[in-house]
Amino acid sequence: MQEDILNTKNQALAQLMSAESVNELEQIRIDYFGRSGKFTNLIKDIKKAPPEERKHIGQTLNEAKKSIETLLEGQKNSFKEVAREWFDPTIPGEKPDVGHIHLITLTIEKISEIFTRIGFERARYPEVESDYFAFEALNMPKNHPARDEWETFFVDVPENPKSGKTVLTPHTSSGQVREMLRVGKPPVRMINIAKCYRRQSDISHVPMFHQFEGLVIDKGISIVNLKGTLDYFAKAFFGKDRVTRLRPYHFQFTEPSFEIDISCGVCGGKGCKVCKAGWLELGGAGMVHPNVLKAGRVDPKIYSGFAFGWGVERVLMMREGLGIPDVRMIYSTDLRYLSQF
Amino acid sequence: MDIQILDSWLRDYLETPANPREIAKYLSLCGPSIEKVEKVGNDHVYHIEITTNRIDCASVYGIAREASAILPRFGIKAKLKEFRLDSKSFTFAKKVSYLEADIDTNLCPRFTAVLIRNVVIDKSPKDVVDRLQEQKQPCRNAKGRQHLVVDISNFVALAVGQPVHTFDYDKIKDQKMILRESKKGEKIRTLDGKDFVLPGGDIVIEDGEGRLIDLAGIMGGKESAIDENTKNVLLFVQHYNPSNIRRTSMALAQRTAAATIFEKGTDAELVGPATLLAVKLFETLTKGRADQNILNIYPQPYKVFSVKISEKFINERLGIEIQKKEITAYLSSLDFECKWEGDTLDVKVPSFRAKDIRAPEDILEEIARIYGYHNLPSRIMDGDIPDRPTEVKFAFENNLRNIISGFGGTEIYTLSLVPESFVDEKHLKLKNPLGPDTLCLRTSLMPSVIGAAKENIGLKERFHLFEIANVYIPRSNDLPDEKMILGGVLSGYSYRRAKGVVEALLERLNIDVIFKSEEEKGFGASRCAFIYYADVLVGKIGIAENTELVYYEFYLEKLMKSAKYSINTPSFIKIPKYPAQIEDVNFNLPQKTKIGEVIEQLKNTKFVVKAELVDIYKDSYTFRVWYQDQTKTLTDKEVHGIRNEIISSLKSKFGGNLKE
Helix, strand or coil, rough: CHHHHHHHHHHHHHHHCHHHHHHHHHHHHHHHHCCCCCCHHHHHHHHHHHHHHHHHHHHHHHHHHHHHHHHHHHHHHHHHHHHHHCCHHHHHCCCCCCCCCHHHHHHHHHHHHHHHHCEEEEECCCCCCEEHHHHHHHCCCCHHHHHHHHHCEECCCCCCCCCCCEEECCCCCCHHHHHHHHCCCCEEEEEEEEECCCEEEEEECCCEEEEEEEEEECCCCCCHHHHHHHHHHHHHHHCCCCCCEEEEEEEEEEEEEEEEECCCCCCCCCCCCCCCCCCEEEEEEECCCCCHHHHCCCCCCCCCEEEEEEEEEHHHCCCCCCCCCHHHHCCCCCCHHCCCC | CEEEEEEEHHHHHCCCCCCCHHHHHHHHCCCEEEEEEEEEEEEEEEEECCCCCCHHHHHHHHHHHHHHHHHHCCCCCEEEEEEECCCCCCCCEEECCEEEEECCCCCCEEEEEEEECCCCCCCCCCHHHHHHHHCCCCCCCCCCCCCHHHHHHHHHHHHHHHCEEEHHHCCCCEEEHHHEEECCCEEEEEECCCCCEEEEEEEEEEEEEEEEECCCEEEEEHHHHHCCCCEEEEEEEECCCCCHHHHHHCCCCEEEHHHHHHHHCHHHHHHHHHHHHHHHHHHHHHCEEEEEEEEECCCCCCCCCCEEEHHHHHHHHCCCCCCCCHHHHHHHCCCCCEEEEECCCEECCCCCHHHCCCCHHHHHHHHHHHHHHHCCCCCCCCCCCCCCCCCCCHHHHHHHHHHHHHHCCECCCCEEEEEEHHHHCEEHHHHHCHCCCCHHHHHHHHHHHHHHHCCCCCCCCCEEEEEEEEEEEEEEEEEEEEEEEEEEEEEEECHHHHHHHHHHHHHHCCCCCCCECCCHHHHHHEEEEEEEEECCCCCCCEEEEECCCCEEEEEEEHHHHHHHHHHHHCCCCCCCCCCEECCCCCCCCCCCCHHHHHHHHHHHHCCEEEEEEEEEEEEEEEEEEECCCCCCCCCCHHHHHHHHHHHHHHHHHHCCCEEE
């Protein structure tokens, strides 16, 4: 039997060597390895051999099969090489029209995704707002000096006897009391992202911008929770090496109030041209003032909460590597800018 | 507001080994924010931001007081040095011989004045000038800080945070003052030479001849101003009702340094020391002598009040537990008197914090900031998550953005504020716009989006811009209706190609719509189609007037309600068992035939499940028609019948002829 195998093998190799086309090679493959090919039959014959020889025969068969197959592949490739048509797989493709989503949208989505991961609900409240929700309900009565900080646009309509003047909302905080009234009973975990307007226009200010406002109200909410939430955001948004810190500040609608800083990503907190002694200002935050809770019909004796309202453009511009020098550039409608993102 | 103070001056009131960098860093962490420390000669200047609630910090002494409480928390010794003032030589009296005063104490709860005789107006000493140098006073008289009297006033104001005014005593007619509310229309000339017609309700002072000599708390009157010939000075230190000052200052746009302090509510108790400090400076620097009797009309002196706060409240809001002893120590360092009654702390509020500290939350802030926010741990809250799912509109909007950008659209953001030429007749206007280009709230995205396209028209390639934003439709007695709109513009696209993008969008949203030709403002004549889902108008598309741009818009609320994917899962439609027979049929159609209507007609034929336009050549249109029966395979004969039905309906409705 050993001899049969070697003969068959040599026969096959000879035929392969003299084959002249891929089709011929295929025919040879079928002749030897097809359902009733010569080699296939040899394999079937193993059973007839005496048991003590079978192992040895098997090995010879395998070796023979391998060498035939190797030659077969080699011959096939050599035919292909000759028959190959010129083809350039690196030729530039014909693209469909490619669109782009705006940087602000991408940022809003990122912010929203981070907060919804920890149970916040996305919301959006009116851009044209009453003085009541924009100021008064936030513990800022008429003529309060704190109102100066918001360079407010007023809409030319008659004053409403109840809700007062109409303004373009200068901050997303006007959604705080609206959200409390909508929800009715805590818990509240809101992330309100919306357009805001202030009477300003320079290298770091635009009259229309976006803020994201977080509001959390429940039993036993503490400063530690505010720190935890904002740290989580800062790490998720800017990178896990960044840390935040709180400094005392003042807002009428929070008590205590803070300014939040984040460690500078450029110098790593050592202090450089971009930052103030290693820190960059992120924005304001605080524990919701009891008067604001009351305006939202939430009992400050039972519930407490925290809130923060930060600029979308600001956190975007603070991202490392973006390098947009002027906030007004963000709102350019020049496609050469838009198609970069 | 910001103040600038010199390090050397601060150390007049503060004894500490801390260097300026440490002072800036630690104060910022626990108290007023020091934005910058600047080296000037051998000295340093602190640039400090003062928040509206902490007007008590708007002075060198106020900062020293804060520093003396904060620095020890960082292991640095700090001690506040008390003022040494001569209070024994003077009497605060309700009446004095040199001035008759008739005061409305609602407007001026504490009125203090003293006559300083025979002043010699010399040059200001160098150290006074140096210290004031860094302070950017918005209000100066014509002589600026060259004038010693003005310098003394400014010095006192910055040293202790109490604005001080001076009159030329001899210009006050009859040595008489009436402090009252102004009447609307009264006129005054202030010492900077400006004339004002008063709105009414302003605090003014009238002399014995009925002349207005002071716009109190804001700026002195020209009539009674100090000049180089002044011999006798009336020193004037007051505590005014902050809301009157605020109203006048805003109405007249006179944001003087004094006004920005008075409007935040000064400390009535500060008037005494400020007066004595000013007297001392006058006596040393001008050789003048102050009268021993200081006029002091102060019918309701400050009464100490207390705020109660429980240990539980403190620990709950802080999120950690701190010891009672510590709490007391922090508050005492800020001059609060504390007494524990069981687990409740009784906190007596000093006069200089009376405006700011009213509620337990205010006390909590004091404890927390001195403890140090940086010392608190971070922990996300546990507790229930709100059980209302986030509104679908956000996901819907994002889905639109993803689909459109996938079809080549680039998203833009344009300003909601537009010129009057961009809006419908019914619109909202701003009272205080930045300019005419941003006067109105837009009622349509069309002008803004088309404008953006025109800015890019120089590009050779075709492009597609879109925006999702609100328009503002006025409503009577209510805030406007803010309608979310998707608006898009395609440049360099044929109408068919552009409409194809919109149709593809609608297909992705799984909305089956009908396009109906309409005449519409902003579009070329018969260049617009309205887009309906059932009977609901969900959008528009057409060629913008006088352009080759295709503009489309959708009303998001309507579109979302129509889109099956947005709210519900669409129902599964069984894959037909029997294959459709597909054939292309050519028709010659008369000119001006609306192909949309032809397709509708085709689709309305029984057993026609789908019909599309595949080619146009002159008047000849090729439609691809799918014939299908759900229950069996249609025979050639049956298809022939359906085709005949199509031929006759196209003939009768449109005058079309089958092209063999």
